Amino acid sequence: MAPPSDDARDSPASTTPIAVKPAAPAPPAALDPVISTWPVVLDPGIPTLPAVLDPVELTKQIGLLPALQWPWGVPQEVRLELLRWHAADRCTLEIAFPAASGWDRVIGKVYATDRPDVYDVMEGLARAGFGPEAEFSIPRPIAYLPSLRLLLQERVEGMPAQKTFKLGDDRERAVAAERCARWLARFHTVAPPLGRVTDVEELLRRSERKRRSMMEEGGALTAKSEQLFERLRAARSALAAVPMCAGHGDYAHNQVIFVEGRTVTWDWDVYDIADPTRDVASFIVTLKRLALKSFGWVRALDDAAEVFLKTYLDVRGCSSVAAHLPFYKAAYCLWEAHWEVKTKRRLGWGERARAMLDEGLHTLDGVK
Incomplete structure (x- = not known):
């Protein structure tokens, strides 16, 4: 699939949601010192977004990934933070889950249309020498979940x-x-x-x-x-x-x-x-x-x-x-x-x- 047109890329990062579901109460700081809660965007233009925002469904879909792609095992819990939302186009989230060393996090991007090509391009770039170990690199592509139209990639801290x-x-x-x-x-x-x-x-x-x-x-x-x-x-x-x-x-x-x-x-x-x-x-x-x-x-x-x-x-x-x-x-x-x-x-x-x-x-x- 070809990437979207420039006009599609121009869709503004929205600050006013189409509809808002109140976020769950924040857990005690001692239990969760890193994950904040944001209002959850409900956008009918991104049809799989409700499933991505459903912790049960998201956990189920992640659990289907092979260990080579998702080495952390089936998450016992997931928490989401909205990073950026482009109405009827895409939504970027931080996905946090308990790991052996505390909370681990990855970046998820859910699309209005099916975009496995983005994952494929990132995989190709990693093979061409832009992997996470390289001086000039990209975030490590983790997986693409077609049922959710969700791209998972490394969260780069820097x-x-x-x-x-x-x-x-x-x-x-x-x-x-x-x-x-x-x-x-x-x-x-x-x-x-x-x-x-x-x-x-x-x-x-x-x-x-x-x-x-x-x-x-x-x-x-x-x-x-x-x-x-x-x-x-x-x-x-x-x-x-x-x-x-x-x-x-x-x-x-x-x-x-x-x-x-x-x-x-x-x-x-x-x-x-x-x-x-x-x-x-x-x-x-x-x-x-x-x-x-x-x-x-x-x-x-x-x-x-x-x-x-x-x-x-x-x-x-x-x-x-x-x-x-x-x-x-x-x-x-x-x-x-x-x-x-x-x-x-x-x-x-x-x-x-x-x-x-x-x-x-x-x-x-x-x-x-």
Whole structure:
């Protein structure tokens, strides 16, 4: 099965459940010092979610796994914590269960549609050298339960890259940017290409859909999004044909965790095959949006972005990336502006959308 379209990926992380079932009372701290309780989301768009949230059914399904995949035995008890919910699309949970050394935990992701392909891709990456023992790795895929549409994977404990970019000093940000770049360069070099092909024409089609969506807001956003899209179309003719490679599809600071001796990238829902510049641009532009949200200036993290780009180019030596980067960065600026308009999640979304559109236009200055 191919990964979902970009439009599906755009479904916002919801903060208002469709329906809410009160969580069970928290157990005494002495019995459960690590597991917190959250309201349980009931989403009819994810039909297997009620079964996943049923401890009896979840325990039964996990108990059917072979010991090679699930070495902990049949759980005597499971407790769940909601981590992230995308309405009618997917829901990410932490699943805790008693183990010999206390409470053990894994990450579960339940999908609206059947997604065994995500597990298969993660298995392929592990075999290609991105297993949990590698310096550049992914979370260990544990199992996929088709009856629940549930992916189980390793819970990686470490420092989120996003936290370093938000709270670290310049040196810490530079180290983080270098580690993220080295991970991506390794991935683009050795990972097996799988999934649908996302070429320039597909990227332009998605950009046009986002531009049309933004036109509904009217005002300056309409004019700016139209101007940026037309310049994107004009810049497309300058792009040369390049060898494509495995793509993450959504590579960003919030997809990376730093562990001692290990850099881990997660969230493989939209893997594909693409121009490597696409993933490079995605990381740089999402850093710009983080800078805008956290520091009020779209270029506040540009020093870290420069370290990221220089490291990637030094390691991989792909000359086409530098040549194609303005186009892809401008496209992602349009996409980030669209995200602000679509979700309207925080005060000032209009100003942030305008800033991202302006940055996209600036990125294309000088591109013929």
